[in-house]
Amino acid sequence: MDARFDILGIGNAMVDVVAQVDEDFLAGHGMAKGTMTLIDAAAAERIYAGMPAGQESSGGSAANTCAVAAALGAKVAYFGCVADDQLGQVFRHDITASGVHFPTPALAGGAPTARCLIAVTPDAQRTMNTYLGACVAFGEAQVDEAIVAASRVTYLEGYLFDPPAAQAAFRRAASVAQGAGRHVALSLSDPFCVGRHRDAFRELVRTGVDILFANEAEIGSLYGVERAEDAVALVRGETRLAVLTMSERGSLVVSGDEVLRIPAASAEVVDTTGAGDAYAAGFLAAWTGGKPLAACGALGAAAAAEAIARVGARPPAVVLETLV
Amino acid sequence: MDARFDILGIGNAMVDVVAQVDEDFLAGHGMAKGTMTLIDAAAAERIYAGMPAGQESSGGSAANTCAVAAALGAKVAYFGCVADDQLGQVFRHDITASGVHFPTPALAGGAPTARCLIAVTPDAQRTMNTYLGACVAFGEAQVDEAIVAASRVTYLEGYLFDPPAAQAAFRRAASVAQGAGRHVALSLSDPFCVGRHRDAFRELVRTGVDILFANEAEIGSLYGVERAEDAVALVRGETRLAVLTMSERGSLVVSGDEVLRIPAASAEVVDTTGAGDAYAAGFLAAWTGGKPLAACGALGAAAAAEAIARVGARPPAVVLETLV
Numbered sequence: 043m044d045a046r047f048d049i050l051g052i053g054n055a056m057v058d059v060v061a062q063v064d065e066d067f068l069a070g071h072g073m074a075k076g077t078m079t080l081i082d083a084a085a086a087e088r089i090y091a092g093m094p095a096g097q098e099s100s101g102g103s104a105a106n107t108c109a110v111a112a113a114l115g116a117k118v119a120y121f122g123c124v125a126d127d128q129l130g131q132v133f134r135h136d137i138t139a140s141g142v143h144f145p146t147p148a149l150a151g152g153a154p155t156a157r158c159l160i161a162v163t164p165d166a167q168r169t170m171n172t173y174l175g176a177c178v179a180f181g182e183a184q185v186d187e188a189i190v191a192a193s194r195v196t197y198l199e200g201y202l203f204d205p206p207a208a209q210a211a212f213r214r215a216a217s218v219a220q221g222a223g224r225h226v227a228l229s230l231s232d233p234f235c236v237g238r239h240r241d242a243f244r245e246l247v248r249t250g251v252d253i254l255f256a257n258e259a260e261i262g263s264l265y266g267v268e269r270a271e272d273a274v275a276l277v278r279g280e281t282r283l284a285v286l287t288m289s290e291r292g293s294l295v296v297s298g299d300e301v302l303r304i305p306a307a308s309a310e311v312v313d314t315t316g317a318g319d320a321y322a323a324g325f326l327a328a329w330t331g332g333k334p335l336a337a338c339g340a341l342g343a344a345a346a347a348e349a350i351a352r353v354g355a356r357p358p359a360v361v362l363e364t365l366v
Numbered sequence: 367m368d369a370r371f372d373i374l375g376i377g378n379a380m381v382d383v384v385a386q387v388d389e390d391f392l393a394g395h396g397m398a399k400g401t402m403t404l405i406d407a408a409a410a411e412r413i414y415a416g417m418p419a420g421q422e423s424s425g426g427s428a429a430n431t432c433a434v435a436a437a438l439g440a441k442v443a444y445f446g447c448v449a450d451d452q453l454g455q456v457f458r459h460d461i462t463a464s465g466v467h468f469p470t471p472a473l474a475g476g477a478p479t480a481r482c483l484i485a486v487t488p489d490a491q492r493t494m495n496t497y498l499g500a501c502v503a504f505g506e507a508q509v510d511e512a513i514v515a516a517s518r519v520t521y522l523e524g525y526l527f528d529p530p531a532a533q534a535a536f537r538r539a540a541s542v543a544q545g546a547g548r549h550v551a552l553s554l555s556d557p558f559c560v561g562r563h564r565d566a567f568r569e570l571v572r573t574g575v576d577i578l579f580a581n582e583a584e585i586g587s588l589y590g591v592e593r594a595e596d597a598v599a600l601v602r603g604e605t606r607l608a609v610l611t612m613s614e615r616g617s618l619v620v621s622g623d624e625v626l627r628i629p630a631a632s633a634e635v636v637d638t639t640g641a642g643d644a645y646a647a648g649f650l651a652a653w654t655g656g657k658p659l660a661a662c663g664a665l666g667a668a669a670a671a672e673a674i675a676r677v678g679a680r681p682p683a684v685v686l687e688t689l690v
Contacts, residue, residue: 091459094682095424095433098422099421099422109419128453140419360386360388
């Protein structure tokens with residue numbers, strides 16, 4: 043069936059504030075390196091006040107995936123909720139400038155646009171503190187079902203399990219996509235997010251997900267295993283495809299009895315923010331273009347390498363265009 | 367006389383929006399490469415709509431100088447006008463986090479925080495379009511004379527000649543500084559800005575400036591000469607020190623009959639935004655610390671090299687700290 047969009051991303055729409063910190067900063071704020079913590083407005087103000095000068099850029103896990111996939115040539119749409127404020131305008135500008143269709147109207151009079159405070163340590167790891175702001179207003183009303191039905195893959199970020207109304211929107215979108223004979227992809231997003239909603243994630247993976255993306259910590263949190271290899275047998279019967287990323291050890295693509303091992307693309311590691319998002323973008327851009335799984339994994343790895351080679355989650359389009 | 371601050375910067379407070387563009391973008395918008403153009407709110411919206419996704423970071427010429435000088439160990443204050451909005455909060459956070467005292471209150475209910483749309487071409491040149499927003503409200507009322515009198519050098523950016531009330535504030539600050547036995551420094555900022563206010567600049571340089579910073583295009587616009595070397599004789603009698611930067615040809619420090627030639631520090635050129643600002647920061651941080659002129663020029667050149675080696679105008683403090 044012909045599709046208007048290759049990929050529809052649904053996620054928490056936010057602006058990243060990225061700053062370089064030392065290890066003491068994480069210790070002083072009790073932050074667990076490499077993870078995402080939800081914070082309220084007061085904590086956001088307190089943590090921001092303690093952060094060095096930073097750079098702002100559009101973020102949000104699924105939004106990053108959408109922007110990168112569009113730069114790789116996919117036709118992409120995105121649903122997510124920003125406020126009618128300056129950071130919301132920045133988010134809208136950037137995702138639209140990347141060629142992504144973004145129909146969700148801005149929220150007026152409510153909480154401000156979400157922001158993610160990202161502390162990058164000298165080892166290039168990013169530790170994130172997220173104030174959800176306007177994202178909590180995202181619900182079923184923002185799911186344009188005609189667009190879901192017209193998209194080859196509806197890609198859901200696991201972080202959407204956190205804001206209360208989003209989980210319903212999430213399930214609604216998955217059900218519409220399935221009903222239209224489309225595919226549903228899910229990224230687990232974060233081990234602690236999985237821990238907060240483990241049963242709901244397990245059920246969704248079993249019943250509504252065709253393509254699962256997870257890194258080693260996330261799949262470990264879902265199934266109680268240590269290494270991606272140990273999760274292969276567990277995930278095999280649950281989803282059509284499971285894509286398990288393992289940082290510099292590459293990734294595994296599990297498809298029924300077949301397991302493909304994809305090497306990581308080499309990169310000088312500057313900032314790991316957005317590596318997983320970019321991998322999913324490359325994989326899905328190739329997959330919706332009908333490429334074989336090895337090529338999907340290779341494009342994912344190549345896009346991830348570009349993401350970690352620079353500050354920020356979205357490599358410039360001029361760089362990404364050279365990968366396809 | 368003891369001083370509370372080494373450097374007080376006064377300038378247009380703004381947030382930069384930096385995006386990589388191709389040469390056609392400049393041609394299509396009729397932009398003159400490497401210069402700064404003032405635009406109104408409507409033009410800002412139109413140009414922004416046509417720009418690729420970007421990165422936001424605090425900017426403003428004198429503010430950049432202040433942030434870099436503080437990272438180099440100088441005691442620094444800054445006056446400039448932002449609005450009570452999200453970008454204004456970003457500006458305040460960043461300059462404060464850099465260790466700069468920033469007493470100017472935010473403007474409520476007026477124009478939004480100024481922004482500078484910066485198009486970076488593949489040759490690493492930056493072309494700037496500035497919407498002045500809240501900066502037009504900056505006037506004599508924002509000049510805290512006690513701070514001026516307590517600062518070794520009051521550093522004025524030439525861009526301040528553009529917003530109407532700022533020129534009066536500018537002259538007031540210069541006069542207070544002179545009356546307190548302090549020094550006044552001026553950066554010419556931009557050849558077109560000099561062209562718009564040539565007579566006023568010439569008079570200020572002659573009567574109220576101790577240290578003049580200019581690049582080759584700017585000093586050329588002031589005196590109608592082509593090369594920095596040709597300006598030496600003209601500027602020699604006008605100011606105590608003239609510092610003429612010449613990109614990869616290094617810089618000239620003119621002090622009475624003496625002319626020092628400072629080589630450029632080597633750097634891979636990524637984005638020239640803020641190179642002049644960083645040079646002034648390094649020079650003034652060393653000069654207010656009592657260093658000889660050759661060391662002042664060398665620190666200026668080293669700071670400028672760090673600024674052009676990365677996107678954005680303010681190299682991280684951890685990098686700058688290694689220079690002193």
